[in-house]
Amino acid sequence: MKIVIDPAKCQGHARCYALSPELFDVDDYGQASVRIEGEVPEALVEVARLAIANCPEFAIAEVD
Amino acid sequence: MAERGPVASWATDFDVMDPAYIEDPFSIWDDLRETCPIAHTERRRGAWLLTTYDDVTAVAHDTTTFSSTQIMVIRPDEAPQGAGPGFLPYGIPPISADPPLHTWTRRLLLPWFSHRRVASLEPMTRALCNRLIDGFIDQGRVDAAEGYAQQIPVRVIATTLGVPDSLADTFTGWVRDVLEFADDQLKRIEGRRGILGYLTEEIARRRQDPKDDLISSLLAEEHDGAPLDDRLILGICALVLVAGIDTTWSAIGSTLWHLATHPDDTARLVAEPTLLPSAIEEFLRAYSPVTMARVVTTDTTYAGCPMAAGDKVLMNFPAANRDPKVFDRANEVVLDRAHNRHVAFGSGIHRCAGSNLARMELTVAVEAWLARIPQFRLEHGADVTWAGGQVRGPRSLPVVF
Numbered sequence: 001m002k003i004v005i006d007p008a009k010c011q012g013h014a015r016c017y018a019l020s021p022e023l024f025d026v027d028d029y030g031q032a033s034v035r036i037e038g039e040v041p042e043a044l045v046e047v048a049r050l051a052i053a054n055c056p057e058f059a060i061a062e063v064d
Numbered sequence: 065m066a067e068r069g070p071v072a073s074w075a076t077d078f079d080v081m082d083p084a085y086i087e088d089p090f091s092i093w094d095d096l097r098e099t100c101p102i103a104h105t106e107r108r109r110g111a112w113l114l115t116t117y118d119d120v121t122a123v124a125h126d127t128t129t130f131s132s133t134q135i136m137v138i139r140p141d142e143a144p145q146g147a148g149p150g151f152l153p154y155g156i157p158p159i160s161a162d163p164p165l166h167t168w169t170r171r172l173l174l175p176w177f178s179h180r181r182v183a184s185l186e187p188m189t190r191a192l193c194n195r196l197i198d199g200f201i202d203q204g205r206v207d208a209a210e211g212y213a214q215q216i217p218v219r220v221i222a223t224t225l226g227v228p229d230s231l232a233d234t235f236t237g238w239v240r241d242v243l244e245f246a247d248d249q250l251k252r253i254e255g256r257r258g259i260l261g262y263l264t265e266e267i268a269r270r271r272q273d274p275k276d277d278l279i280s281s282l283l284a285e286e287h288d289g290a291p292l293d294d295r296l297i298l299g300i301c302a303l304v305l306v307a308g309i310d311t312t313w314s315a316i317g318s319t320l321w322h323l324a325t326h327p328d329d330t331a332r333l334v335a336e337p338t339l340l341p342s343a344i345e346e347f348l349r350a351y352s353p354v355t356m357a358r359v360v361t362t363d364t365t366y367a368g369c370p371m372a373a374g375d376k377v378l379m380n381f382p383a384a385n386r387d388p389k390v391f392d393r394a395n396e397v398v399l400d401r402a403h404n405r406h407v408a409f410g411s412g413i414h415r416c417a418g419s420n421l422a423r424m425e426l427t428v429a430v431e432a433w434l435a436r437i438p439q440f441r442l443e444h445g446a447d448v449t450w451a452g453g454q455v456r457g458p459r460s461l462p463v464v465f
């Protein structure tokens with residue numbers, strides 16, 4: 001599984017960061033990023049799915 | 065003065081300051097979503113009320129048609145007297161601004177409320193909560209709204225703005241006058257005067273003697289090569305004060321009300337503290353305090369409704385968060401709700417700039433309370449009163465433990 005954040009949609013609600021500070025960061029201006037390049041490690045796949053389902057701006061997506 | 069008299073029909077004559085709405089908005093929203101998801105009123109010079117998730121988020125994202133230049137859900141019938149014309153010519157940006165003013169003023173504020181900065185305020189917030197609890201725990205009862213919830217955000221914000229703790233009660237009074245009693249012309253003006261007068265003096269003091277606080281940092285900023293206009297700084301600081309107090313206090317109060325009246329949820333949260341993060345998001349969803357307004361910029365038709373330039377549109381985030389099309393068991397509090405795309409902090413470019421701070425304060429306030437008061441309930445015959453309209457939450461909440 002790989003995930004991306006659409007910077008145009010992200011508004012910095014930080015729900016992703018609250019769910020997994022290992023996988024996500026949010027900068028001082030409320031812009032989120034994925035900390036881990038490439039494949040999401042197995043242990044974080046579930047929380048990655050949760051982040052997708054909880055982002056109020058639909059900014060996180062799974063890519064193949 | 066605003067029109068009075070009972071609401072004839074919620075679909076065509078709604079009034080968010082009506083006592084019935086403040087008492088129980090939930091059944092009104094459920095009804096409207098089914099029968100008339102875009103309600104209308106002639107009161108207060110015409111407004112529309114949105115209650116579905118899709119409509120609320122769509123309007124929040126269309127900042128061209130729906131402007132933030134009027135965000136109060138109650139339109140004051142007269143301009144406040146005495147504040148002086150043009151006293152806040154820039155309004156209270158970024159909340160009252162559209163791009164481009166919104167964009168750059170928001171960037172001035174955001175770093176002050178980043179999750180990193182907020183984490184540094186956590187120890188102080190926890191100590192504050194414990195100090196408050198120390199003050200009443202031996203009595204076996206407290207008004208959890210006035211004696212706890214209300215005391216927390218104002219002191220945290222005071223730290224950010226660099227103003228002394230001793231003014232906390234005065235600040236709280238002013239903010240309530242502006243938001244909660246906005247229908248009362250005199251109170252609204254008093255509150256505004258208090259806030260602006262105080263901040264004007266603080267800004268002058270910081271210019272002489274800068275500190276490590278938000279006011280000083282705004283004085284040091286430039287935009288387009290020039291320092292910021294004092295009246296802009298005043299507006300921004302007034303916003304932080306008004307936006308950060310009532311809202312957070314209401315969320316803490318509603319959460320404690322829920323726990324006082326749902327002992328099973330309280331016991332579960334005490335037994336399974338790892339549920340706290342999802343529970344906090346769930347309390348924010350189910351008891352979202354804040355409804356915001358927009359003003360229509362040009363005559364338009366939205367979802368078949370003819371909206372005229374100048375009409376107000378109320379984005380009811382709390383109602384959106386109970387939309388059964390988006391949330392299973394929408395009217396229930398589900399502590400471990402896994403899918404919770406709530407919009408308690410708004411949607412789109414105006415997403416609450418203080419949301420990290422609010423989330424931390426709510427979490428710490430509940431955690432500190434439950435650690436020392438794991439069992440509590442409403443006092444027998446308790447008179448719980450609520451504020452509603454723009455910001456919903458309990459204003460008195462007597463509990464025993």
Ligand code: HEM
Nearest residue numbers: 158159307308311312315354356409410414416417418422
């Ligand atoms: C539970 C507590 C809170 C809730 C539910 C809440 C809710 C909201 C909502 C719904 C908005 C969007 C307004 C709109 O779309 O017009 C907003 C904006 C804002 N809030 Fe909060 N808020 C809370 C606490 C705070 C705190 C603690 C601060 C502290 C500074 C704060 C500062 C702001 C600011 C500056 C904006 C304007 C952002 C912009 O227009 O870009 N809020 N808030």
Ligand code: SF4
Nearest residue numbers: 010011013014016055
């Ligand atoms: S939850 Fe969504 S909007 Fe919020 S910071 Fe993460 S990606 Fe951005």
